[in-house]
Amino acid sequence: MRHSEVHSDLGDYLEGDLPLDRRALVDAHLDSCDACAGRLHELRATVDALRTLGEVAPPPDLARAVMARIAAGEGRPPWAVRLARRVPAPLRGRLVAPVVALASAAVVAVWLRAPANPTIEPVVPAPTAQSLADAIERSGRFGAAAEDVDEEAVVGPRAAADELSRALGSPSAWLGTAAALEPRARGELLAMLAKAPGSAEGLRSLAAELRRLSDPRAPAIADEIDRLAAPAP
Amino acid sequence: MGHEIVERGPLQGRRAAASPGAEADPDLDLVLRWQAGEEEAFEALIRRHERRVYRLLLRMLGTPEEAEDAAQETFLNLHRHGHAFRRDARFSTFVYRVAANAALNRRRSRGRSHARERSLAGMQQAGFEGPESPQDPEAAYAQSELRGRVQRGLLEIAPKLRLPLVLYDLEGLAYPEIARLLELPEGTVKSRIHRARELLREALVADGAIGRSQS
Ligand SMILES: [Zn+2]
Numbered sequence: 219m220r221h222s223e224v225h226s227d228l229g230d231y232l233e234g235d236l237p238l239d240r241r242a243l244v245d246a247h248l249d250s251c252d253a254c255a256g257r258l259h260e261l262r263a264t265v266d267a268l269r270t271l272g273e274v275a276p277p278p279d280l281a282r283a284v285m286a287r288i289a290a291g292e293g294r295p296p297w298a299v300r301l302a303r304r305v306p307a308p309l310r311g312r313l314v315a316p317v318v319a320l321a322s323a324a325v326v327a328v329w330l331r332a333p334a335n336p337t338i339e340p341v342v343p344a345p346t347a348q349s350l351a352d353a354i355e356r357s358g359r360f361g362a363a364a365e366d367v368d369e370e371a372v373v374g375p376r377a378a379a380d381e382l383s384r385a386l387g388s389p390s391a392w393l394g395t396a397a398a399l400e401p402r403a404r405g406e407l408l409a410m411l412a413k414a415p416g417s418a419e420g421l422r423s424l425a426a427e428l429r430r431l432s433d434p435r436a437p438a439i440a441d442e443i444d445r446l447a448a449p450a451p
Numbered sequence: 452m453g454h455e456i457v458e459r460g461p462l463q464g465r466r467a468a469a470s471p472g473a474e475a476d477p478d479l480d481l482v483l484r485w486q487a488g489e490e491e492a493f494e495a496l497i498r499r500h501e502r503r504v505y506r507l508l509l510r511m512l513g514t515p516e517e518a519e520d521a522a523q524e525t526f527l528n529l530h531r532h533g534h535a536f537r538r539d540a541r542f543s544t545f546v547y548r549v550a551a552n553a554a555l556n557r558r559r560s561r562g563r564s565h566a567r568e569r570s571l572a573g574m575q576q577a578g579f580e581g582p583e584s585p586q587d588p589e590a591a592y593a594q595s596e597l598r599g600r601v602q603r604g605l606l607e608i609a610p611k612l613r614l615p616l617v618l619y620d621l622e623g624l625a626y627p628e629i630a631r632l633l634e635l636p637e638g639t640v641k642s643r644i645h646r647a648r649e650l651l652r653e654a655l656v657a658d659g660a661i662g663r664s665q666s
Pocket residue numbers: 220221224247251252253254255
């Protein structure tokens with residue numbers, strides 16, 4: 219075995235991840251090669267040194283500080299709250315959660331999305347979900363956070379897309395959320411969607427899918443969507 | 452000579468590489484209560500996770516001030532986005548993901564150079580106290596000196612390599628969980644950890660923090 223081969227095996231060797239026959243080869247080499255045995259020693263010392271960093275205690279008032287900021291309104295996507303507040307009080311308890319979930323999912327998607335990898339997929343219906351994310355981003359409220367994300371910071375775009383897909387989900391889930399909203403709030407949400415460039419086609423196909431549902435609420439909402447998605451005169 | 456397998460991390464046992472949802476999520480009850488509108492449940496979630504979040508952020512950012520700011524951001528973001536949490540991953544994985552984003556975004560938004568990170572880390576050396584500090588003052592000094600060098604060495608490693616290293620060696624996560632968290636193939640996670648360890652080894656040897664092998 220060559221020294222360089224042994225070197226590249228040492229990481230797995232240390233973790234016990236080498237197949238046994240390979241491990242035996244490395245062992246044999248280490249027994250006869252001081253340089254490689256030394257390298258292993260250094261690597262092991264590195265891991266030991268790393269682990270001397272040990273335990274640290276968080277600041278004692280961390281939870282209280284966060285809860286105070288939440289109480290001051292920092293912990294919530296602002297427009298989701300705005301929408302939720304327009305839901306009539308008797309319905310609020312039942313309806314706020316899906317609205318906030320939808321808003322949060324879209325924000326997560328925007329927030330995690332990397333400019334290098336702008337396609338959010340797989341989303342049903344894809345253009346609409348993408349448009350929602352774009353619209354929120356364009357509203358400027360979360361754009362700064364999205365721009366902050368660089369390639370190295372790509373942590374979980376697929377998970378974010380999944381969240382979004384779940385929140386918007388099928389046309390019937392869409393309909394459920396849309397129908398639950400008070401008309402003015404729904405108008406605002408749809409207008410926000412319609413303003414996003416390239417969203418018209420996605421909205422029209424969403425409307426077409428809604429019409430195929432047997433739900434009696436579907437036609438009116440499909441009409442509403444179609445009006446917004448109509449090409450400008 | 453015995454080339455034994457290195458012991459698992461001192462902080463916590465590496466968790467079994469369970470598939471998501473394969474075992475009960477210990478946070479689920481609190482998460483559901485919070486999602487149903489009980490803010491006290493969120494505070495309880497903070498207290499349950501603050502130690503790991505702060506520890507991860509301290510290792511990633513290098514100073515207690517930065518770590519505390521980023522920890523607050525982490526929990527605020529969690530509060531903003533956590534309503535979208537479903538059950539396809541453990542809540543703790545979700546928390547780590549949000550914390551990792553806070554660390555990476557913060558580093559970028561501050562545009563801080565590595566040199567500055569290093570000098571800050573140097574100033575903060577004394578802050579790195581382990582629970583098992585030796586009684587002997589000289590040994591204690593050597594120990595804290597070593598910690599400072601390790602932390603500085605860590606900050607020199609590119610964040611995308613540093614993050615999996617910290618998650619593996621300091622947070623004690625298993626490869627599959629890190630892979631899920633970072634949405635990378637397990638093989639990539641492994642090779643990044645090995646590369647990061649190799650870079651740290653070079654830095655510590657160059658720094659004299661660990662002896663060149665006495666073979
Ligand atoms: Zn050799």
